[in-house]
Each structure stands twice: as C-alpha cells, then as structure tokens.
Amino acid sequence: MILARKRSAFTMACLQAKFLPSTSTQHILHHSQQKRNLTQKSNSFGQHNKAFYIESCSDRAAKVASIPFAHARLGPFFQEEPKLINQFSHDAFLQGFLQRHVPSKHLQKMKGRLEQLGERVATDIYHLSLRMESEPPRLEQISAWGMRVDKLVTSTAWQEMKAVSAQLGLVASGYEREFDEWSRLYQMVQFYLFEPSGGLYGCPLAMTNGAARSIELLRDTHPWLYDHTFPHLTSRDPDQFWTSGQWMTEKRGGSDVAGGTETVAVEQTDGTYKLYGYKWFSSATDADMTLTLARILDQQGNTVKGTLGLSLFYLDVKSQGSKIQIMKLKNKLGTRQLPTAELLIDGATAYKISEDGRGVSAMSQMLTLTRIHTAVHAAGAMRRIINLARDYASRRKAFGRLLLNHPLHVHTLANMEVEARAAAIFVFEAARLLGRQETCERNEKLEVEEDVLRLVVPLLKLYVSKKSVSVVSEGLECFGGQGYIEDTDLPRLLRDTQVTPIWEGTTNILSLDVLRAIRKSSSKSSKRVTKESKFGMSSLPQILHNFQQDILARVSPGKEARPLQGAAIKVETAVNMVMRHWADLDPSQQEMSAREMAYSLARIYMGALLVEHASHPSATSVDVYTAQRWCNSDLSLLCTKGDTGIFTSSARDLNLELVFDGFSHSE
Numbered sequence: 001m002i003l004a005r006k007r008s009a010f011t012m013a014c015l016q017a018k019f020l021p022s023t024s025t026q027h028i029l030h031h032s033q034q035k036r037n038l039t040q041k042s043n044s045f046g047q048h049n050k051a052f053y054i055e056s057c058s059d060r061a062a063k064v065a066s067i068p069f070a071h072a073r074l075g076p077f078f079q080e081e082p083k084l085i086n087q088f089s090h091d092a093f094l095q096g097f098l099q100r101h102v103p104s105k106h107l108q109k110m111k112g113r114l115e116q117l118g119e120r121v122a123t124d125i126y127h128l129s130l131r132m133e134s135e136p137p138r139l140e141q142i143s144a145w146g147m148r149v150d151k152l153v154t155s156t157a158w159q160e161m162k163a164v165s166a167q168l169g170l171v172a173s174g175y176e177r178e179f180d181e182w183s184r185l186y187q188m189v190q191f192y193l194f195e196p197s198g199g200l201y202g203c204p205l206a207m208t209n210g211a212a213r214s215i216e217l218l219r220d221t222h223p224w225l226y227d228h229t230f231p232h233l234t235s236r237d238p239d240q241f242w243t244s245g246q247w248m249t250e251k252r253g254g255s256d257v258a259g260g261t262e263t264v265a266v267e268q269t270d271g272t273y274k275l276y277g278y279k280w281f282s283s284a285t286d287a288d289m290t291l292t293l294a295r296i297l298d299q300q301g302n303t304v305k306g307t308l309g310l311s312l313f314y315l316d317v318k319s320q321g322s323k324i325q326i327m328k329l330k331n332k333l334g335t336r337q338l339p340t341a342e343l344l345i346d347g348a349t350a351y352k353i354s355e356d357g358r359g360v361s362a363m364s365q366m367l368t369l370t371r372i373h374t375a376v377h378a379a380g381a382m383r384r385i386i387n388l389a390r391d392y393a394s395r396r397k398a399f400g401r402l403l404l405n406h407p408l409h410v411h412t413l414a415n416m417e418v419e420a421r422a423a424a425i426f427v428f429e430a431a432r433l434l435g436r437q438e439t440c441e442r443n444e445k446l447e448v449e450e451d452v453l454r455l456v457v458p459l460l461k462l463y464v465s466k467k468s469v470s471v472v473s474e475g476l477e478c479f480g481g482q483g484y485i486e487d488t489d490l491p492r493l494l495r496d497t498q499v500t501p502i503w504e505g506t507t508n509i510l511s512l513d514v515l516r517a518i519r520k521s522s523s524k525s526s527k528r529v530t531k532e533s534k535f536g537m538s539s540l541p542q543i544l545h546n547f548q549q550d551i552l553a554r555v556s557p558g559k560e561a562r563p564l565q566g567a568a569i570k571v572e573t574a575v576n577m578v579m580r581h582w583a584d585l586d587p588s589q590q591e592m593s594a595r596e597m598a599y600s601l602a603r604i605y606m607g608a609l610l611v612e613h614a615s616h617p618s619a620t621s622v623d624v625y626t627a628q629r630w631c632n633s634d635l636s637l638l639c640t641k642g643d644t645g646i647f648t649s650s651a652r653d654l655n656l657e658l659v660f661d662g663f664s665h666s667e
Contacts, residue, residue, distance in 0.1 A: 079395075079396065079482075080395040080396075081392075081395075081488075082388040082389070082391040082392040082395065082479075083391050084122040084126060084387075084388065085122055085387075085391070086115070086118040086119045086122055087118040087121050087122055087193050087196075087383075087384075087387065088111075088114045088115050088117065088118025088119075088193055089115055089118055090118075090387070091118075091383070092620075092622075093421050093424060093425075093623075093626075094189065094192070094424065094428075095111070096613070096618065096619070096620070096623065097424075097425060097428050097613065098110065098111065098185075098189070099618055100613065100616050100618060101182070101185070101428075101432060102179070102182050102185070103182075106179045106180070106182060110179060110182075110186055114186075114189060114190070114193065117168065117190060117193050117194065118193055121193050121194055121196070121197040121198075122197070125161075125164060125194070125197045125198065126197040128157045128160055128161055128164070128199060129157075129161075129197050129198060129199030129337070130199075130489065131155060131156075131157035132155050132157045132158050132161065132199035132200075132201075132337040133199065133336065133337055133489075133492060135155035135156075135157065135158075136155070136336045136337060137152060137153060137154045137155070137158070137285075137329060137337075137338075137339035138152075138153050138329070139151070139152055139153070139326055139328065139329045139341070140152075140153060141326070148322065148325070150322075150325055150326040152285055152286055152326060152329075152339055152341075154286060154339060155337070157199070158199070158201070158337065161198065161199055161201040162201065162238065162241065162243065163238035163241075165198075165201060165205055165241070166235060166236055166237060166238045166240075166241035167236060167238060168190070168194075169236050170187070170190055170191065170194065170205055171187075171205060171208050171209050171212060171233060171234055171241075172234045172235065172236050173186055173187045173190060174187040174209060174212075174213075175212060175216065175234045176234075177439060180439060181432075181435045181436050181438075181439045181440055182432070182435055183435055183439070184431045184432070184434045184435030184438065185428060185431045185432045185435055187209075187431070188372065188376055188427060188428070188430075188431035189428070189431075191205075191373065191376045191377075191380070192376050192379060192380045192383070192424070192427065193380070194380075195376060195377045195380035195381070196380045196381055196383070196384035196493065199337045200335045200337045200338040200496060201337075201338075202373065202376075202377055203283050203284070203335070203338050204243040204244075204245075204283070204284045204286075204287060204338075205243070205373075206369065206370045206373035206374070207243070207244050207245055207246040207283075207284050207287070207366075207370060208233055208242070208243045208244045208287075209369050209370075209373065210244075210246060210363075210365065210366030210367070210368075210369040210370045210373075211229075211233060211244035211246070211289070211290075211291050211366060212230060212233040212234055212244075213365045213366065213369055213438075214291065214362065214363060214365050214366045215229055215230050215233070216230060217365060218353060218362075222353055225314060225351070225353055229242070229244075229289060229314070232288070242287075242288035242289060243284060243286075243287045243288055244284065244287050244288070244289050244290055244291065245282060245283075245284035245285075245287035245289070245290030245291070245292075245317065246284065246290065246291060246292075246363075246366060246370065247279045247282050247290050247291070247292035247293075247315075247343070248261075248279075248292065248293055248363075249279065249280045249281040249282075250262055250263065250277065250278060250279060250280050251278060251280050254280075254281070255505050255506065255509040257293065257307075257310070257360065258306050258307040258310065258360070259306070261277075261293050261294070261295060261310055262277055262278070262295075263275060263276065263277025263278070263279070263292070263293065263294040263295065263345065264276050264277065264294060264295050264296070264297045264303060265294040265295065265296050265297060265311065265313060265350065265352070266297050267296065267297075272349050272350065272351055273294075273296075273313060273349070273350045273351070273352060274347045274348065274349065274350070275292070275294050275313065275315065275345045275347070275348045275349075275350045276345060276346060276347060277294060277345045278327075278342070278343070278344055278345070279292070279342065279343040279345065280342055281330070281340065281342070282340065282341050282342070282343050283335075283338055283339075283340045285326065285329075285339040285340065285341040285343070286339055287317055288316075288317060288318055289314065289315065289316055289317055289318075290314075290315050290317055291312060291313070291314060291315075291353075291363065291366065292312075292313050292315055292350070293310045293311070293312060293313070293359045293360070293363070294310070294311060294313055294350070294359075295309045295310060295311070296309075296311055296352075296356060304357060307357075307360050308357040309357060310357065310359035310360055311352055311354050311355075311356055311357060311358065311359040312352070312353050312354035312358070312359035312362040312363055313350040313351060313352055313353065313359075314350060314351045314353050315348055315349070315350040315351075316349075319349075320348045320349070322346075323345070323346050323347050323348040323349075324343055324344070324345055324346075324348050325343065325344040325346065326341045326342075326343060327341070327342040327343065327344055328341065328342050329341050330342070332499075333495055333498060333499075334492070334494075334495030334496040334497075334498055334499055335495075335496055335499055336495075367504065368434070368457050369434075370503075370504050371457050371458065371460070371461040371504045371505070371510075372427070372430055372431065372434070372457060372460065372461070374461050374465055374500050374503050374504050375423075375426070375427050375430070375460045375461045375464040375465060375500075376427050377496075377497070377500055378423065378464045378465045378467075378468035378497055378500040379420070379423040379424050379426075379427045379464055379468065381468050381472050381493050381496070381497040381500075382416070382419065382420040382423055382424075382467075382468050382471045382472060382475075383420050383424065384493060385416075385471070385472045385475030385476070385478075385490075385493050386413065386416050386417055386420050386471075386475060388475070388479075388490070389413060389416075389475050389478035389479070390413065392478065392479060393409065393410070393413065393478070403478075409478070412474065412478070413478070414629075415474075416471050416474055416475065417626075418626055418629045418630055419467055419471050420471065421610070421626050422606040422607075422609075422610060422626075422630055423463075423464045423467060423468070423606075425606065425609045425610060425613060426456075426460050426463075426464060426602075426605070426606050426609065427460065427464065429456075429609055430453065430456050430457060430460050433449055433452065433453045433456065434453065436449060437449065437450060437453060448546045448549070448550065449550075451521070451542065451543045451546040451547065452546060452547055452550050454517050454543060455514060455517060455518075455543060455547055455601065456605065458505070458510040458511075458513045458514050458517075458598070459510075459514060459598055459601055459602040459605065460602070461504060461505065461510055462501070462505075462507045462510035462511060462514075462598055462602070463598070463599060463602035463603070463606075464500075465497075465500035465501040465503075465507075466501045466507050468497045468500055469494070469497055469498055469500075469501060472493050472494045472497050473494055475490075475493070476490055476491065476493075476494060507595060507598075508594070508595060510598070511594040511595040511597070511598040512591070512594055514594065514597065514598045514601070515590060515591060515594045515597070517543060518541050518543055518544055519541070520543075521541040521542045521543035521544070522541045539583065540579060540583065544579060544582075547601070547605075548575050548576075548579055550608075551571065551572070551575045551604060551605065551608045552572060552575070554608040554609065554611065554612040555567075555568040555571045555572055555607075555608050555611045555612065556568075557612065557615040558611040558612065558614065558615045558627070559572075561615055563624050563628070564611055564614055564615060564624060564627060564628070566628070566631070567607070567610075567611050567614075567627045567628050567630075567631035567632075568611050568631075570607070570631045570632075570635065571604055571607040571608050571611060571631055571635065574600070574603075574604050574607070574635035574636040575604050575608075577636050577639050578597070578600045578601070578604065578636050578638050578639060581636075581638055581639045581642055582597060582638065585642075585647065588649070588652075589647045589648070592647050592652060593638055593641075593642060593647045596637045596638045596641050596642070597638050599637045599638075600635065600636050600637050600638040600639075603633070603634075603635045603637070604635050604636070606630065607627070607630050607631045607635055610623075610626055610627040610630050610631070611627045611631065613627070614626065614627040
C-alpha cells in the first residue's frame with residue numbers, strides 16, 4: 001500500500017512537470033525532495049511505533065487468551081452426551097426373564113442373536129432412524145404435465161429399513177417356529193429392542209405380522225391366498241419381502257368399526273369384488289398388500305348394518321394403479337417418518353377371504369398382534385429413555401455432584417425403572433402365552449390361559465401405552481432443557497410414544513373391550529366360595545374366575561418366601577377385593593368404572609408377574625425390591641375410588657354438569 005502511494009505521488013509530479021511552467025517544475029521538484037526527507041523521518045518514527053504496537057498486541061493477545069468467549073471460542077466446558085450402548089447386554093431384567101423361561105437348548109442361540117441386535121440398534125439401525133426422521137415422506141399428487149400420479153416419496157433410509165427388517169427376520173421369526181412355543185417371545189423381544197431405533201418401521205411390520213397370522217389360519221380354506229402371500233410376508237429376502245396394511249378406520253368412526261365402515265364391495269361375475277370407499281387413516285400407505293373391511297352390496301343396492309355386515313377382503317395394492325388414490329398425507333404430532341394417508345378406493349379389485357359378516361372375527365388375531373406390538377413399542381420407549389437417563393446421570397454434574405449422587409434424582413429414576421420393568425414383564429408374558437396358544441396341543445390348562453390372554457391383551461395395550469407417555473415425559477426432565485431440544489433426538493421418543501394410547505383403540509375403548517369380554521363370559525359364570533370366607537359366596541364370569549385363579553397361582557410361591565410375603569399377600573388381597581367390588585356394581589356402574597376396573601386388573605397382574613419372577617431361585621435382590629415397590633402402590637383403584645361414591649348415578653349426573661358448566665349442549 002505504501003509503494004502504491006509513492007507511485008501515485010511520483011506520477012502526479014511528472015504530470016505536473018509536463019504541463020506546468022519550468023519554475024513551477026523546479027518548485028515541485030523541491031517540494032518532492034522535502035517530502036522525501038519527511039518520509040524518511042516518518043519511517044524512522046514508524047519503526048519505533050511498530051515495535052510499540054507489536055508489544056501492545058502481544059499483551060492484548062495474552063489477555064484475550066484468558067477470556068473463554070473471545071472470537072470463535074465456545075468456552076472450555078462441553079457437556080458429555082448420553083451414550084447409546086448395547087441394548088441387550090445391559091438389560092439385566094430381560095436376560096433374567098429369558099433365563100427363567102427359555103429352555104437351555106434354545107437359550108444360548110437366542111441370546112447370541114439378541115446380543116447382535118442389541119448392538120445394531122445402538123449403531124447402524126439407529127442411524128437409519130435419524131435419517132428417516134430428517135427425511136419425512138411427501139406426496140406428489142400431480143405431475144408437471146398435469147397428470148394425477150399420487151407418487152409417495154419416502155426416504156432411502158425408510159426403504160433400507162425394510163431390507164434390514166427382512167434380513168433380521170423380524171416377522172419371519174414368529175412363523176419359522178425355530179424356538180418352538182418360545183418363538184413369539186423371541187420375536188417380541190426382537191421388537192422390544194428394535195422399536196426405539198426402528199424409525200416407526202415397526203408399524204407396517206406389526207400389521208404385516210398380524211396379516212401373516214390371519215392368513216396362516218386361512219391356509220386350509222384359502223390355500224391360494226396362503227401360497228400367494230404368506231411366503232412373501234414371512235420372507236428374509238429383501239427382494240421377496242412384502243409388508244401389509246390394515247385398512248379399517250373410516251371417516252365416520254375410528255374404533256367404532258361396526259358403525260363407521262362405509263366401504264362397499266360389489267361382486268363381479270368372476271367371483272372377485274370391486275371396492276369403493278374412503279379410508280381415513282392408513283399407516284401402511286406403501287404396503288404391497290392389505291386386508292380391509294367392507295360391506296357387501298346386494299343386487300338391490302342394500303348393505304347389512306353393524307358388525308354382521310362386515311366381511312374381510314384381501315387387496316393387492318401394487319396392482320391397482322389409479323383405483324387407489326392418495327388424497328393426502330396426515331400431518332401428525334409424531335411418527336413423522338411413517339407415511340400415513342387418506343385413501344380413496346375407486347373400484348379396486350379385492351377377494352373376499354371371510355364368511356359373509358365374519359370380517360371382524362377373521363381379523364381378531366391380527367388385532368391381538370397389533371395391540372401387543374403397540375405395547376411393545378411403548379415398553380421399548382420406556383426402556384430407551386431410562387437407559388439414556390441412567391447413562392447421563394453418570395456424566396452430568398449439578399451442584400458439584402454427578403446426578404447419580406443426588407438421592408432425589410436416583411429415587412425418580414427408580415420409580416421409572418419399576419414402571420418399565422412391570423411393563424416389560426407384562427409384554428414378555430403376553431408374548432409367551434400367545435406362543436403357547438399357537439403351538440401347543442389343546443388341554444384344560446391352555447383353555448384357562450386362553451381366557452387369561454383374552455383379558456391380558458387389551459389390559460396390556462391400554463395400561464402400558466398410557467403409562468409410557470408419563471414415563472417418557474419424566475425421562476425428558478432428567479436431561480433438563482436438553483430434553484426439549486429436537487437436535488438431541490430425545491423429544492422424538494415422547495412424540496412417537498404419544499400415539500400408543502390412541503393406536504389400536506384408546507384407553508376407554510379398550511376398557512370397554514375388557515368389560516365386553518367379561519360380560520360375554522357371563523354365560524359360563526362360575527359360582528365358588530373364595531378362600532377368604534369373609535367374602536362369602538361370589539358369582540363370577542368364567543373369564544374373571546380363571547384370571548383370579550391365575551393370579552393366586554402366580555403369587556403362591558412368594559407367600560412362602562419371607563422377603564416377598566407382604567407383596568404376595570397384597571396382590572392376593574387386591575384381586576379378591578376387586579372381584580367382590582365389581583360383582584356388587586350394577587351394569588351402568590360397571591360401564592362407568594370400566595377404566596378403573598381395567599387399571600386394577602392390569603396392576604394386579606403386573607404385581608403377580610413381578611412376585612412370581614422374584615420368587616424364582618435365580619432371582620436377585622433387585623428383583624425382590626422391584627416386586628416390593630410395585631406392590632406397595634395402589635393395586636385396587638376400582639375399590640379405592642368406588643368407596644368414595646364416584647360411580648353412583650348422582651355422580652354421573654354431576655360429572656355431566658361439571659364438564660359442561662357454562663357450555664350449552666344437547667343430549
């Protein structure tokens with residue numbers, strides 16, 4: 001820059017010399033000489049100044065270096081993030097359950113595979129889910145040239161997850177029956193590990209699992225359907241593997257399938273049917289096939305109303321073209337990786353695979369599996385957030401101590417851990433019972449277990465799903481503000497688990513399902529005298545009697561073990577009290593209290609499972625403590641609340657008055 005200035009001054013002097021008189025030229029040259037002299041003096045002074053400047057900068061740099069937030073520095077402290085480690089090898093409770101139930105001839109092979117899966121869900125599978133979350137599906141309805149295309153665009157990670165699911169045999173393992181009656185248990189443990197890292201691909205897999213079981217049961221009556229679909233639904237080859245939908249929900253009703261299904265089926269001369277309808281909530285939009293309900297339209301254009309008008313149909317989705325139109329993708333709170341859509345079915349070809357009016361019954365096994373899957377997702381979310389919070393407690397300091405050294409924090413984590421263990425054992429036992437129903441020869445014991453499972457499945461889904469929301473929410477608090485930051489991937493766990501109390505029947509709907517199962521069993525009621533004579537003669541529906549006897553049998557060993565005696569007696573007392581209280585309610589009160597009844601049965605059953613688990617010779621002191629803590633809580637909510645008069649007719653009227661106070665409404 002100095003050189004440029006000198007050149008500029010010299011150029012100006014030359015120009016002036018050329019165009020001015022000689023005297024002026026001499027004056028300019030003299031002026032230039034004076035300027036050079038001044039410049040030399042200035043340079044001499046500048047050298048001194050420069051040395052002073054360098055010294056000042058050095059001092060300033062030293063001061064800046066001691067300031068942690070200068071320039072691009074972010075400060076010396078960085079909080080270590082929680083680490084996701086092998087999700088099987090660090091789950092002592094899960095391993096204890098398998099050790100107790102799975103025979104040695106299967107155990108080592110099963111544990112070896114689960115160990116590998118536990119590592120993958122903490123690494124490559126989890127990373128796929130992160131990509132799926134950041135690349136949600138989108139719908140391209142109209143092409144650039146104005147044509148209706150209904151193109152569903154999903155993440156490449158979503159497509160890769162389908163291949164991973166096939167290779168792992170997440171559906172196949174339930175039907176290969178490699179582990180005999182424990183195959184379902186193995187399958188659901190796989191999903192328990194997979195779900196929190198699966199990017200919601202567990203949803204189409206759940207429906208695929210349900211469809212596979214439904215079609216397996218139709219093998220004798222519909223061999224063509226079995227041969228065409230079952231090998232694909234249960235394949236480990238990504239190129240051959242199919243997923244299935246379960247298209248039930250329509251505009252008029254979600255859980256009210258009987259009253260809300262408007263889709264009609266028109267029989268064709270070749271025996272196939274054309275379907276016409278609007279499916280309001282399809283979570284397997286990119287499925288290869290689907291099972292769906294519709295009402296058969298007779299020659300007069302009439303249909304049969306209610307459940308008796310519903311038949312089950314098989315539909316090959318990929319071959320339908322424009323006969324299935326994607327109207328829109330749902331904008332959801334969570335499960336954003338999952339393409340959920342509204343579908344218009346306009347003349348799609350379908351095949352009836354149930355007797356007329358027996359569609360709901362034909363889908364019962366599918367609903368059983370999808371409800372268990374929902375609970376597995378919920379239980380898996382609880383386990384994941386606790387694993388992360390536990391790890392974080394060993395890394396995060398607050399008030400001069402690691403979080404694990406704060407008794408209140410550990411007490412909170414312990415409350416969550418007890419809930420998570422109770423949920424897990426509930427899931428595992430339901431899967432074990434289902435595996436026995438599918439593979440074992442029928443006998444009296446299996447018939448009793450069938451009754452128990454009929455109650456257990458809705459109880460499992462409604463309780464574990466509901467509890468997962470509060471546990472995962474509590475888990476976010478364990479990370480402070482970071483629990484609310486999307487970049488951590490922690491809020492996703494809460495958003496995605498929030499759907500579980502809604503999917504496959506809300507809490508109230510499933511509570512009524514439990515009540516319906518009890519009432520349906522009333523025709524086989526069993527009169528008996530309870531062991532506690534003060535309860536006197538009691539008449540119970542067969543399903544409740546079998547449930548009660550199952551509870552008593554499970555806690556019996558605990559009554560003989562001193563550390564568990566108190567817990568076992570509390571479970572026994574609770575089940576007897578609840579049965580007596582329920583029997584004293586009239587039908588309207590039973591309906592009003594259906595949720596409290598369901599919660600009571602669920603908590604009692606979970607208590608019995610924990611006591612039974614802790615009674616095993618291989619149990620640990622932690623197992624005993626878990627059972628004790630669970631059984632110290634209220635196991636008989638029906639009685640606790642019922643004794644306050646909250647289920648009376650006057651309370652029902654006051655509820656309506658309270659809710660609609662200041663709001664005009666009509667009956």
